[in-house]
Amino acid sequence: xxxxxxxxxxxxxxxxxxxxxxxxxxxxxxxxxxxxxxxxxxxxxxxxxxxxxxxxxxxxxxxxxxxxxxxxxxxxxxxxxxxxxxxxxxxxxxxxxxxxxxxxxxxxxxxxxxxxxxxxxxxxxxxxxxxxxxxxxxxxxxxxxxxxxxxxxxxxxxxxxxxxxxxxxxxxxxxxxxxxxxxxxxxxxxxxxxxxxxxxxxxxxxxxxxxxxxxxxxxxxxxxxxxxxxxxxxxxxxxxxxxxxxxxxxxxxxxxxxxxxxxxxxxxxxxxxxxxxxxxxxxxxxxxxxxxxxxxxxxxxxxxxxxxxxxxxxxxxxxxxxxx
Numbered sequence: 001x002x003x004x005x006x007x008x009x010x011x012x013x014x015x016x017x018x019x020x021x022x023x024x025x026x027x028x029x030x031x032x033x034x035x036x037x038x039x040x041x042x043x044x045x046x047x048x049x050x051x052x053x054x055x056x057x058x059x060x061x062x063x064x065x066x067x068x069x070x071x072x073x074x075x076x077x078x079x080x081x082x083x084x085x086x087x088x089x090x091x092x093x094x095x096x097x098x099x100x101x102x103x104x105x106x107x108x109x110x111x112x113x114x115x116x117x118x119x120x121x122x123x124x125x126x127x128x129x130x131x132x133x134x135x136x137x138x139x140x141x142x143x144x145x146x147x148x149x150x151x152x153x154x155x156x157x158x159x160x161x162x163x164x165x166x167x168x169x170x171x172x173x174x175x176x177x178x179x180x181x182x183x184x185x186x187x188x189x190x191x192x193x194x195x196x197x198x199x200x201x202x203x204x205x206x207x208x209x210x211x212x213x214x215x216x217x218x219x220x221x222x223x224x225x226x227x228x229x230x231x232x233x234x235x236x237x238x239x240x241x242x243x244x245x246x247x248x249x250x251x252x253x254x255x256x257x258x259x260x261x262x263x264x265x266x267x268x269x270x271x272x273x274x275x276x277x278x279x280x281x282x283x284x285x286x287x288x289x290x291x292x293x294x295x296x297x298x299x300x301x302x303x304x305x306x307x308x309x310x311x312x313x314x315x316x317x318x319x320x321x322x323x324x
Contacts, residue, residue, distance in 0.1 A: 013068060020069025023061060024165035027052045043232030045167035045320070046313045049306075052171040063175060073165060077284055080163050081227065082134045083156040086142065086149065086242070131227075131249055149242070167228045170309060173302035180272075180299050188276050188300060192307035195280030199224035199308075200315065203251065219244040221319075223251040224313040226283035226305060233316050248283070255282030255288040271296035279304025285319035 003036075031048025034040065040047070055061040073080070142152060153160070174181070183187060199314050203220040211219070219239035222230040230248035234241040259281055271294040278286035279301030287305050291298030 016064075016068045017072060019278070020066040021073075021165060023066050024048075024052075024069055024073070024168045027055075028164040028168045032164075040317070043229070043236075043313065045164040045168070045232055046229060046309065048164070048168040049171045049309070052168055053174060056171065056175040057178075064174060065173065066169070069165075070169035073162060073169045074173070076168055077226075077228070079134070080159060081167050082131055083153060083160050084140065086135055086139045086152070101152040102228050106222075132253060135246070135249070136166045163228045165233060167232060167309075170226075170306050177303055178180040179297045180296075181303055184272055184300075187272065188303050189307065191273060191276040192280045192304045193311060194222050195277045195304060196308045199251070199255070200282045200312070215239055215243065216247075219247050222312055222316060223247045224251070224281065224283075225309050229309045229313060233313060236320050249285075252282045252285035256285040259286065260289065260293075272300045275300030276304035276307075278305075283308060 027048040028045050029048075030051055031046065032047050033046025034047050034051070035044040052061065056063060058095075072157075141147075142149065200221070203223050204217075206218040207220045215238075218237040219230075219234070220236055221231045222239070222244050225233065225248060225249040227245045230244040234244040237244070256278065259278055260274070263269075263277060268274055268277070274293060275290040275297030278290040278297070280286075282289065283305045287298065287301035290301035
């Protein structure tokens with residue numbers, strides 16, 4: 001009788017996180033290399049997302065390799081793009097910087113995000129979103145202390161660098177809910193496409209109605225995507241990254257606040273339909289709202305958010321190519 005094979009020792013949680021982060025960074029780099037090498041008008045991290053999805057489907061990468069890191073990054077996704085959303089202060093003309101204040105504000109970012117999380121826990125409203133609360137607190141401090149955004153952005157660059165692997169990490173929830181995607185792929189795909197299309201049309205119509213500046217109009221083009229994707233697409237649309245990220249956050253907040261009641265009034269009650277609409281229109285914030293309604297809604301919202309990211313990326317890439 002053959003001796004029993006020894007059980008593989010479990011990998012400690014910190015090591016699993018580091019391994020997963022390394023895999024996500026590798027796919028982000030591979031996506032960037034592919035985008036640069038083939039001169040594709042698509043962000044490298046989004047291509048990395050597609051590559052990771054394919055690798056998971058082909059079992060070249062195991063989900064448990066990246067699960068801890070992906071869940072960790074997506075869990076603090078709002079924190080990762082606060083430095084960029086704060087960037088709208090550069091349009092308000094902050095003055096000279098003090099090095100000590102930069103250190104204080106960098107540490108204060110974590111505190112401000114914590115205050116936002118606490119506010120969201122106590123006040124059950126999308127307006128108490130941690131990202132929005134932290135953005136307003138840090139932006140207010142930058143303006144009061146006259147610290148220019150460029151200096152602050154440089155100080156928090158290590159945090160901002162995690163945005164690329166965070167975008168790639170969206171492949172994890174998409175793969176995790178692959179059974180749901182296979183069973184309902186037609187309904188989810190159509191719902192995600194319609195939701196994203198309506199969001200793009202609404203943003204374009206709003207920009208035209210308000211006669212916004214060209215920079216704001218270009219930034220609104222990527223608002224239906226989650227903020228990290230909007231940031232990655234900003235160079236392609238020639239929109240200010242800070243403005244693109246801020247409008248994406250506001251788009252998600254408004255969608256999460258308004259869309260549930262609109263869907264109810266329209267008689268849309270199925271968890272999958274509500275979830276994919278919330279994820280596609282209100283991305284990360286909408287996904288959190290969908291999870292409060294139903295487990296299936298949360299799963300569908302993750303799919304909708306990923307589809308919206310890919311569809312908006314494809315739309316921007318197409319417009320970029322047509323524009324020459």
